[in-house]
Amino acid sequence: MNGNNYSVFSNMWYFLKEGFRGVFVHGFMSFAAITVIAACLLVTTTFLLVAYNIDMQIDDLQSSNEIVVYIDESLSREQAQALRSSIIALDNVEDAIFVTREEFFDNFLDGLGEDTYVLEELRQDNPMRDSFRVIMDDVSLHAETLKALTELQGIADSNSDVELSERLVQLRSVVNTVSLTLLVLLGIVSLFVISNTVKLALHARAEEIGIMKIVGATNSFIRAPFVVEGIILGVAASVFVFAAQWLVYNYLGTQLSGGLPILTMVPFEVFRYKLALILLSAGVLLGMSGSIVTIKRYMKV
């Protein structure tokens, strides 16, 4: 039993050593393979991240349980406040909080941060309206509740982003289609490149393989180093892509947040482990399947 365990470990070590040897012996070919696989993974994960951000944006819009409705200016404050009872009476409305235009203006200035004193002059001529923050029971009835609210007398407008949300849903389906197409196409390209590298490795060691066969090495033993070589290529590419995405994403994040915060990007830290896991499994899967397919085709046992 002890001996068996020992030999399993020493085999692992042998497979790793031989796998790395393969990668280094065919240095240029390995480099080319890693570059192409990395390019494929980079494009695919970029689309994945765009889709992910859109998803999050949609979720954000749809999951807010609050709608702000603005009151028609022609109503007096008393009339406006009186609207609360009819709002509360609607289905799916849990609460409605009256916000005066003065409070709203303050909140607006707070939201803008520093240097807002230039806007203080506007306070005399406040462009805001009185409003209600309407809290919903069930977020999924967002559209219905919004419709009922806007049909009320005295409600002029709402902040709801139903339209934006619908546009994002459309955009998401486009991005998803593109991502999927790219995923398949670039996956095939990566497999092809891995396959070629492994083919080269097989060819270079045909003699050794012949001897291994004749002395009774099992097929899996003969194949393992080449599978390891394929996996090393895939994993090297995915590590590279992870680092590249990290840098580029954070760079884009700081660039964009300096501009208009219409679409906020999810911080990289939120999904880095997920992304790392996805990339790693993609690398392993590509490397493994690329080499196994090649070995089955070119190595007759």
Added chain:
Amino acid sequence: MINFQEVCKTYENGVRALKNVSFSVADGEFVFIVGPSGSGKSTLVKLLCAELTPTSGSVTVGEFDVGSLPRRHVPYLRREIGVVFQDFRLIADKTVYENVAFVMRVVGVPPRTIRKRVPYVLELVGIDHKADRYPDELSGGEQQRVAVARALVNNPDVILADEPTGNLDPMRSLELMTLLSEINARGTTVIVVTHAHEIVNAFKKRVITLEDGCVVSDRRGGYFGTGRIKHERE
């Protein structure tokens, strides 16, 4: 125990390489298989290693039936047979020691056992003093000794030597055959496929003669066969 029972092998291109060949080799025997080029010797070797399966009849090596052996069991059959080739087939970028140790590792022998066994086998074939050399630094005779060590190292029941003296001069050939017969004396079955008359005649062992895919003689002594073969030496 090796047994050929009415074995026929017809290739896809229609060539009938073996026709109704029957013989058996007992454990511990020393057998020459002789015959001219194209007589079916190579086919016979490939059947023994399960590189081919018989078209009809049965080939058994120990408990393995080559014809019905599942592919995944083929490696285990091959561990029963140590093969020595005419062209040595050593790996050029491994030392003598590594060439021999390598075949122990590929069948999963623990490193501790490998470290003990390899020097012993190298000494047995008389090449232990060149363990750290590379194959191209060795003479043909020495390389073939390494190949014998490699065939022996996993302790197979059978050593199968396919034209082992083809690339050796007469002196080295004789030495190699002496080595093989010493190995045989230790209990390993040895099968030597050859068309080297002098060797066969010198050793007075059992000789199976193939000609045109048929066994034409199976007796002890020298190189028997029809007169035609003797004139066909390359």
